[in-house]
Amino acid sequence: MSIIADSVKFHGKLSELYELAKKGKIETNLQGSHTRPCKFWTATKILSGIKNSIIITHGPSGCAYGVKQAYKLTNCRNSGQTYEPVISTNIGEKNVIYGGAKELWGAIKEVDKKYSPEVIFVATSCATGIIGDNVDSIIEKMESEVNARLMSIHCEGFSGEYRSGFDLVFKQIVNLMDEPTEQSRAEMSHMVNIVGGKMGAERTEVDTDVKELIRLIKGMGAEVNSVIAGNCTLSEIKRAPSVAVNCALCLDIGYAIGKSMEEKFGTPINSTILPYGIAATERWIRGAAKYLNMEKEAEDLIEKEYMFIKKEFEESKKYLKGKIGIVEGHDAVKSLSIAHMLKCDFEMRPIIFNFHPWSTEARRTSIDYLLETGIDPEILITKGTLAFGKYESMRQTEDELLLFLGDMDIKSLVYFGSSLSFPNIPVIDLNAILNRPRFGYRGALKVAKCINTALQYSFRPRSFLYKTMVFPKNCGLSSAKSLTPKLSQDLPDCTVYAHGRRGQCMMK
Template sequence: MQKKINLDISEVQPREQRLGTIIAWDGDIEELHRQSNFAGRAAGCGSGKGCRLCELQGPFSQGSVCSEQMVECQAGNVRDAVLIQHAPIGCGAGQVPYNSIYRNGLAMRGHKVENIRIINTNLGEDDVVFGAADKLRSAIDSAWTRYEPKAIFIATSCATGIIGEDVESIAREKQEEIGVPIIPMACEGFRSKHWSTGFDATQHGILRQLVRKNPKKQEDLVNVINLWGSDVFTPMLANLNLRVNYVIDLASVEDLAKMSEAAATVGFCYTLSSYLAAALEQHFGVPEVKAPMPYGFAGTDAWLRELARVTHREELAEKYIENEHKRVLPRIAELKEKLKGIKGYVATGSAYSHGLIQVLRELDVEVNGSLVFHHDPVYDSGDEKEDSLGHLLKNYGNVENFHVSNRQQYQLYAFLQKVHPDFMLIRHNGLAPLASRLGIPAAPLGDEHIAIGYQGIINLGETILDILARKKFHNSIKAHVKLPYTDWWIKQKDPYILARQNKI
């Protein structure tokens, strides 16, 4: 059984220590699942054979994001709170795209559209030498004066970690003075090799300081852990007479506080929801719905039935499942006919990729390659029903070219040459331009809920048809641009040659 999450300590344990997360691996799903040993790792491994998951070690990183940026896109998206980045100004570069995403998300959910509330302390050389405690105090005062928020989050940075800034003491001092929760989050970029630890850092702070300790339970309320996507869960769960509490992005401080009052917690991606859902169950008695993610028929059926079991709504769920199957099957049959012979590729976060591949195979789209930005061998609950990679393998079969690579564009070229897809699904748009240079149209999935549930199968199929209609445009790009790589690299067949052959 997995260790209980410790909320008594102020800093979250990095994913590579807690879950065994890796950011570089090469093979197929069958072998990765075997090496991951989900059940053995959940039981604590001990001397169990195959518990250690080996990782390829590359000589450099061409580009990625860090844990602090994930705090920026989580805590920075709480509507009536403020996030302070105690960092050099360069760490605030993400405020520009995150502001756009935040405003779009508010519009999609029917909230008042406004700018993101993030303040950067703009650390300089003197601050790194002499400390910047007064700058942080001043930033907290400014946040309170300008916005009067219900809570103030503080994100640490590599700079504050290096100088050993005592952020916790300052947060306690100012919290007593101002009277609202001030939540420090340890998320220095060098703390973890993968950015998903930033999700956990935000969730850890919220669990410690915002979630109600003595909740009054609401039997029809369900926490939905999500990012900024469109509101697909409200109409879906309304069929089970359930209400949705969206967290963390676009939530209010009150929404976060009442998470302990919910009847259950669900998520659209275990990469995002693993830590928060497990901690809500362990510390606040809110059951985590342990089931495959709601992608494709097999996953959505199982997800709805488990949610219904936990909330005692089995008859409503069966009626909804039956009606939805009847509704979507004719359109899915039409999409299958139009997508016959089409080959797709998925390049997203780990668990989300598993879900998207399931939906593509429901549409009979061939998928023999995928890039995931990291891989968690196990999730925090340790329950095998959440083994998303195992669910994909069991219900939809193997993926022969399955690569773990932390958004390394130079490797993506070789990945795509192995499979030659007709299109690509991608979450983080920095890789999409390379696909266009190769004549491959890509769908940047800005609305991460597009493929959720039964309607999601149709949504994704129609999206694919839309981007395939622009194939000629991408072929024109291919004909007129030059790749930014040497002839030597373009000729390489092994995307991980730099990791396997250190002499190079």
């Protein structure tokens, strides 16, 4: 393998990168062009997953517009339920001077009367956070005047990085919960919560990953009280502490609410990485079964699920041992989970490509878990990752990867990433798998088949025409919403960000 030293910023084990980051020996700050959502956005993303609730964004109207477009409309479309609006107090220049208390008071009264929600969340924006509107005092005074439950969410974007928005809301949700009783615990001793859902309803027409986890729980003989916050209700949230165990969907995102519920109510938490592959799925199932007192049922389920896929899985797996899996690292938790699957299930050699050093702090919970379970994947970070631009999709990083791979046989390599990436090796785009799920045993079989199919067609070159659309010659790059969501979105953005054609549609 040919390594071009000038192109490589780091090449080594995850544990080595982790230590360098802790000691400040590698840059962990995001570049100005490598932005993430603000605390306000991530907080409202979780809030959007609670049914029959209204979010009042206390600030300018633009904040409400973004949340509505990104989250609430999507949730209602997925579930087929009536649209639950996102409301704005629509404060302006005068309010920034004199305060927006009057506007907030009126908005709460109007929302309660017009929509009759179970909960009204008041989410503070940067503007109201800066001027210091006393939102808590207003809510306290109004609680007796409205029927809805009121809760303030202090999530102004400047007050924390994006991860803090998730944690803030999950910890706040715990305050909506009822103290469990002996009777409620007994009645719900066969139930679990799946915690760490980031947004609203699952698509009704697709066998999603969450639906697969629910199916496995039910297959063991248990029940799911709620997916928090994935289209959950206030009544589900209230009784949530009485279940036998909280099962984290995503270890990082689910840990905040799981730990808070454990400390406040004594509800145990079953924490694993995303259950990609058989090894991770079995840890997830057995972790839940321990608290449900269903160890025998869990083993029966594991045997049944594996036998269902065994013949096809083993046939697919035997060709994968020793192959190299290059995993795009910009989605840190997902890349760690895929690396775990490749190593444990397929005996492949995973290399996480361009796992930004910033992620060592943002995703430390998942990294700690992975290292504690004995998995220490190889990390490759090229200099393009730390340059200005969208490092997920830059021509520079792809050229650097090809230099790293040198003249290796493409039949021994697969690339786990976006279909809009163009390394000259077989590509597996898990976001483009529409006939999901990707979790569990069925997901493991699906991934194994995808790898083998990609290897079988390794002789077929990627589309030169499509590559020129993604990377226009001598004029920057085009984007599907800046290529960050890749092909996972319904409607691509065909705008070309290029010299002489900014804002024009590629189809013209």
